[in-house]
Amino acid sequence: MTVPKVVDPEERRASVAAAVWRVVRRSGLDGVSVRTVAAEAGLSAGSLRHYFATQAELLAFAMQLVADRVRARVDAIGPGPDPVTTVRRVIDELLPLDPERRAEAEVWLAFTTRAQVDPALRALRDASYDALEGLCADLVDALAPEHPHRAAEIERLYSLIDGLVLHAVMRPDRATPELMGAVVDRHLAELGQ
Amino acid sequence: MTVPKVVDPEERRASVAAAVWRVVRRSGLDGVSVRTVAAEAGLSAGSLRHYFATQAELLAFAMQLVADRVRARVDAIGPGPDPVTTVRRVIDELLPLDPERRAEAEVWLAFTTRAQVDPALRALRDASYDALEGLCADLVDALAPEHPHRAAEIERLYSLIDGLVLHAVMRPDRATPELMGAVVDRHLAELGQ
DNA sequence: CATTTTGTAGCACAGTCGTGCCAGAACCCG
DNA sequence: CGGGTTCTGGCACGACTGTGCTACAAAATG
Structure with a gap:
């Protein structure tokens, strides 16, 4: 085949x-124009359109990449010594406990709210929502098998996580990693009796 | 003073x-232009500017009005027969359990994410955030006075509520009023021992 | 009645938007 | 080397943006 190019087009x-x-x-998702993104990427607007034919394609790709990153992190988690530790590790990957993951959460929140009025992004959002719901179901089952209020507990855990993410994005000074960790600790402790 | 006008300017x-x-x-907050709002309100764009000098003022007013409505509903709640019932009534006013309040939540979410990059809206958002945090603190104190993990429990309740609101907005078919009610029931039961 | 205030509509300006299109540069392959 | 593909930048079009400004109608006030 061909020798790897200097810059893989997919990397670009x-x-x-x-x-x-x-x-x-x-600047928010409103600040995303073909021209602003091109300038930020060090390209001309016309050149950017060589990689993304339309703005819609650009946005969908950028949003999908966020979902992929989170998924890759969660998938990389191996089984821990006990269920509580494993569950805790999974949740830690979902929460914005460091600046990089908080940036991720900020971007995801922006895309997810635009998905409210953009059908293309909505499909991406719903797929991620379903995946996370399933993940939370696994976590509940791991900690409290055959829980008498399984459905409510799944939604409770999922809502708690999303609420923590929201708070970390909006008020990082209030929802600190320490506080979020304490909240999760208490929740998991109660969930496993 | 003057006889009340046919249409109070503040009502307008x-x-x-x-x-x-x-x-x-x-159409999302991006769809809000002077012209689209004027058309929706049955006015001309020039006439709208007689009520709101700038678009920023229009947005801030519209956002503030959402916060005011929620606050008015919560303030109208009288003391119930017991703490659990009272707390439950307050939470019910915060959750989007009917279409009208879900609409409110949708709008609030849109404004609150724009506040991420708009200092003027951010001030409004932070004030509401603080008020709701204080409210959750009151709820926790009412149900579990002098709780050993008070701070974590406050954040846990607040995050749970915001997470439920988020889910109700994004997936109203999944986060149904019944499911949200069941989640809150379980949480309050655990909180009061 | 006349006058002032208030409300309404519309135009114009300068700017940004997404996208279509095209002239070259850079690169790879034979 | 030539020929084809990939990449890059720039221009132009029509549409939309917020806001300044003006002319006119309606209502309130004297």
């Missing part, structure tokens, strides 16, 4: 997506 | 704000 698309993320964090 | 501003809400629900 990913670096443009990273530019989208930076613009989103700085 | 509120009806324009309602037009903003409708546009937000239909």
Whole structure:
């Protein structure tokens, strides 16, 4: 085959997506125009369109990449010494406990609210929502098998996680990693009797 | 003083704000332009500017009005027969259990994420955040006075509520009023021992 | 009645938007 | 080397943006 190029085109698309993320964090999703993203990525607007034919494609790709990153992190978690530890590790990957993951959460929140009025993004959002719901179901089953209020406990855990993410994005000074950790600790302790 | 006019100017501003809400629900906050809101309110763009000098003022007013409505509902709740019932009534006013309150939550979510990059809206959001945090503190104190993990329990309750609101907005078919009610029931039961 | 205030509509300006299109540069392959 | 593909930048179009400004109608006030 061919020798690997200096810059893999798919990598280039990913670096443009990273530019989208930076613009989103700085100016919100409204600030994302073909021109602002191109400038952030060090390209011309016309050149950017060579990688993404339309803005809709650019946004969908950038959003999908966020979902992929989270999924990859969660999938990489191996089984721990006991269920509580394993569950705790999974939740730690979902929460924005460090600046990088908080940035991720900020971008995800922006995309997820736009999905409210954008059918293309909505499909991506719903798929991630379903996956996370299933993940929370697994966590509940691992900690409290055959729980008499299984459905409510799944939604309770999932809502708690999403609420913590929301708070960490909006008020990082209030929802600190320490506080979020304490909240999760208490919840898991109660869940496992 | 003067006889009340046919249309109170402040009422007119509120009806324009309602037009903003409708546009937000239909097209998102990005769809809110002076012209779209004017058309939705049955005015000309030039006439709208007689009530709101700038778009920023229009947005801030429309957002503030959402916060005011929630606050008014919560303040109207009288003491119930027992703490659990009272707390439950307060939470029920915060959750989008009917279409009207879900619409409210949708609009609030849109404004609150824009507040992430708009200092003027951010002040409004932070004030509401603080008020709700204080309210959750009161709820925890009412159910479990001098709880050994008070701070964590406050954040846990607040995150749970915001997570439920988020889910109700994004997936109203999944986060049904019944399921949310069951989740809150379980949480309050655990909180009061 | 006349006058002032209040409300309404519309136009114009300068800017940004997404996208279509095209002239070259850079690169790879034979 | 030539020829084809990939990449890059720039221009242009029509649409939409917030806001300043003006002319006119309606209502309130004297």
